[in-house]
Amino acid sequence: MRIIIFGPPGAGKGTYASRLGRELKIAVISTGDIFRDEIKQNTDLGGKVVEFVKSGDLVPDEIVTDIVTKRINMPNSKRGFILDGYPRNVEQAKSLGNITKVDAVILLIVPDWIIVERLSNRRICKKCGAIFNLKYLKPKRPGICDKCGEELFQREDDKPKVVRERLNVYEAQTRPLIGYYRDRLPILNIECNSVDIPPKVIVDKILQELQKLNLLG
Numbered sequence: 001m002r003i004i005i006f007g008p009p010g011a012g013k014g015t016y017a018s019r020l021g022r023e024l025k026i027a028v029i030s031t032g033d034i035f036r037d038e039i040k041q042n043t044d045l046g047g048k049v050v051e052f053v054k055s056g057d058l059v060p061d062e063i064v065t066d067i068v069t070k071r072i073n074m075p076n077s078k079r080g081f082i083l084d085g086y087p088r089n090v091e092q093a094k095s096l097g098n099i100t101k102v103d104a105v106i107l108l109i110v111p112d113w114i115i116v117e118r119l120s121n122r123r124i125c126k127k128c129g130a131i132f133n134l135k136y137l138k139p140k141r142p143g144i145c146d147k148c149g150e151e152l153f154q155r156e157d158d159k160p161k162v163v164r165e166r167l168n169v170y171e172a173q174t175r176p177l178i179g180y181y182r183d184r185l186p187i188l189n190i191e192c193n194s195v196d197i198p199p200k201v202i203v204d205k206i207l208q209e210l211q212k213l214n215l216l217g
């Protein structure tokens, strides 16, 4: 089972990917997570990508493709993998096609207003990183982390204006990729039309669609 997952920022892609990884016993290859880990651990790779990640620029194709190739060839990817954050452009999609076969693309379709609503209400703990939502996962005391008692803050890129910009970037990146894959792979359109759908519902929907394609064996 080799799948790619696309979805706008704030769609819960990371959550779905890790649940699917557990459910299907396949590796989750998230380029965002890999970069963050490498930067934290001060590795050579971390040093190479830190400036791009900090400034929000795309990490150059050859660096990302190299990393993804290594992960795909690791033993824990033997049963398959789910790719999150790669490919980001058609060039990368072509490189991926040279490295491995992919079975399907999952496309999370979420209305913009839901994303704006969800992200602009998100608050994060300064100390422990716990995530809250002013509407859907309220802290017990306003502005204070339930877990450690520290102050909560809003990430700069969760502010509505920045969220709209991020959505535009996502659209501009993803449209050509979907165009590229349309004739090549099955694309599973997964609609998320309500603000507080439990992740399990979405994951079950994805599994059903994979079943229909006879990919679950």
Ligand SMILES: [Zn+2]
Pocket: 125, 126, 127, 128, 129, 130, 145, 146, 147, 148, 149, 150
């Ligand atoms: Zn905390």
